[in-house]
Amino acid sequence: MELRVKALETILVEKGYVDPAALDVLIETYEHRIGPKNGARVVARAWSDADYLLRLRADATAAIAELGYSGRQGEHMRIAENTPEVHNLVVCTLCSCYPWSVLGLPPVWYKSAPYRSRAVIDPRGVLRDFGVELPAGTKLRVWDSTAELRYLVIPMRPAGSEGMDQDALAALVTRDSMIGAGLALTPGKAA
Amino acid sequence: MNGPQDLGGQMGHGPILPEPNEPLFHAEWEKRALAITLAMGACGAWTIDTSRHARESLPPATYLAASYYEIWIRALENLLTAHGLVDKPELAAGHALSPAGPVKRVLKAAAVPGVLAAGSPYDRPCASAPRFKPGDRVMARNDHVATHTRLPRYIRGREGEIVANHGSFVLPDSNAHGRGESPIWCYGVRFGAEELWGAGAEPGCEVMVDCWETYLTPARERAA
Numbered sequence: 001m002e003l004r005v006k007a008l009e010t011i012l013v014e015k016g017y018v019d020p021a022a023l024d025v026l027i028e029t030y031e032h033r034i035g036p037k038n039g040a041r042v043v044a045r046a047w048s049d050a051d052y053l054l055r056l057r058a059d060a061t062a063a064i065a066e067l068g069y070s071g072r073q074g075e076h077m078r079i080a081e082n083t084p085e086v087h088n089l090v091v092c093t094l095c096s097c098y099p100w101s102v103l104g105l106p107p108v109w110y111k112s113a114p115y116r117s118r119a120v121i122d123p124r125g126v127l128r129d130f131g132v133e134l135p136a137g138t139k140l141r142v143w144d145s146t147a148e149l150r151y152l153v154i155p156m157r158p159a160g161s162e163g164m165d166q167d168a169l170a171a172l173v174t175r176d177s178m179i180g181a182g183l184a185l186t187p188g189k190a191a
Numbered sequence: 192m193n194g195p196q197d198l199g200g201q202m203g204h205g206p207i208l209p210e211p212n213e214p215l216f217h218a219e220w221e222k223r224a225l226a227i228t229l230a231m232g233a234c235g236a237w238t239i240d241t242s243r244h245a246r247e248s249l250p251p252a253t254y255l256a257a258s259y260y261e262i263w264i265r266a267l268e269n270l271l272t273a274h275g276l277v278d279k280p281e282l283a284a285g286h287a288l289s290p291a292g293p294v295k296r297v298l299k300a301a302a303v304p305g306v307l308a309a310g311s312p313y314d315r316p317c318a319s320a321p322r323f324k325p326g327d328r329v330m331a332r333n334d335h336v337a338t339h340t341r342l343p344r345y346i347r348g349r350e351g352e353i354v355a356n357h358g359s360f361v362l363p364d365s366n367a368h369g370r371g372e373s374p375i376w377c378y379g380v381r382f383g384a385e386e387l388w389g390a391g392a393e394p395g396c397e398v399m400v401d402c403w404e405t406y407l408t409p410a411r412e413r414a415a
Contacts, residue, residue, distance in 0.1 A: 007285030093199030
């Protein structure tokens with residue numbers, strides 16, 4: 001693929017369809033500016049600020065934009081809140097739809113056939129592949145991103161995080177926990 | 192279309208293999224593939240729905256064997272030739288051999304941050320009143336179309352409950368084929384796992400699927 005992509009880029013630049021400098025800015029943006037740290041800030045704020053959580057529930061797109069995160073593949077945001085009763089898991093069975101504005105580019109497993117095929121029919125088994133074992137009484141709710149709405153899971157706030165500030169809380173929020181494929185980290189175990 | 196993209200509920204694809212400390216890109220070419228795909232999308236020659244249809248139209252054996260960026264590149268090549276912007280001899284030669292075709296715009300470096308931050312909202316006003324409301328029982332139509340649709344096979348003919356009206360959105364089934372945006376209401380629909388998967392399903396689990404109004408019919412119309 002390396003030569004094939006190089007050839008294609010050469011043709012597109014020679015024909016003037018793409019600006020080489022724009023390509024570099026696009027790559028730099030997703031390498032360094034847009035990623036799961038954005039979503040972690042949203043979750044940390046939701047855990048800390050009851051009014052903010054209400055705004056997220058009412059209009060997640062606007063509430064997330066308050067923190068400066070908006071745009072491509074985050075135009076129509078919704079949140080899905082985990083509770084002791086319900087655990088949420090997000091998938092796109094039809095392609096690779098993912099909330100880029102808050103999580104950046106999706107990992108390979110999210111776009112892979114094993115995840116896309118199994119998430120809807122065997123979500124508990126999928127979670128086991130991630131080392132997550134939920135209580136038998138916790139219901140699983142899977143969100144298939146078939147339209148232009150993009151879902152951000154708000155993981156449960158971990159025990160022992162009382163009194164932590166938003167920066168410290170954000171460090172507990174993993175990318176996988178915001179897809180529903182993981183849980184937030186327990187304080188003291190943050191990477 | 193009943194293409195290789197419609198994976199929900201399929202079996203035999205193996206375990207999920209999360210990669211610890213996964214790099215954002217696994218090769219330099221993946222960065223370029225991302226960038227040229229986004230930059231060409233910004234040219235305005237096609238819509239995101241047309242792009243998705245180009246990807247799902249790859250031969251199933253190719254689609255399932257390819258990484259996602261490879262799917263993107265193969266589909267981009269097909270879009271470029273289908274729209275007359277690049278021809279096959281050029282792809283073989285790796286150089287431009289003919290004059291450029293018309294594109295609506297070229298994404299310049301200085302415009303990238305603004306374009307990404309603005310995104311492309313897909314909600315549009317709709318002339319008709321919503322047919323359904325939260326709480327309504329609905330059935331997903333059992334329509335197998337050869338064209339683009341976002342109605343996955345695993346819900347077709349299955350009964351669910353409307354939980355939200357998300358507003359009216361561009362209809363991919365129309366927009367992917369240049370037949371206009373045709374905005375229509377889009378609903379969040381809850382399907383019980385047992386309704387979708389039968390006796391082996393875990394009771395109480397559910398799948399939420401966003402469905403355009405044209406994908407749904409009132410549940411009472413279901414044959415007795």
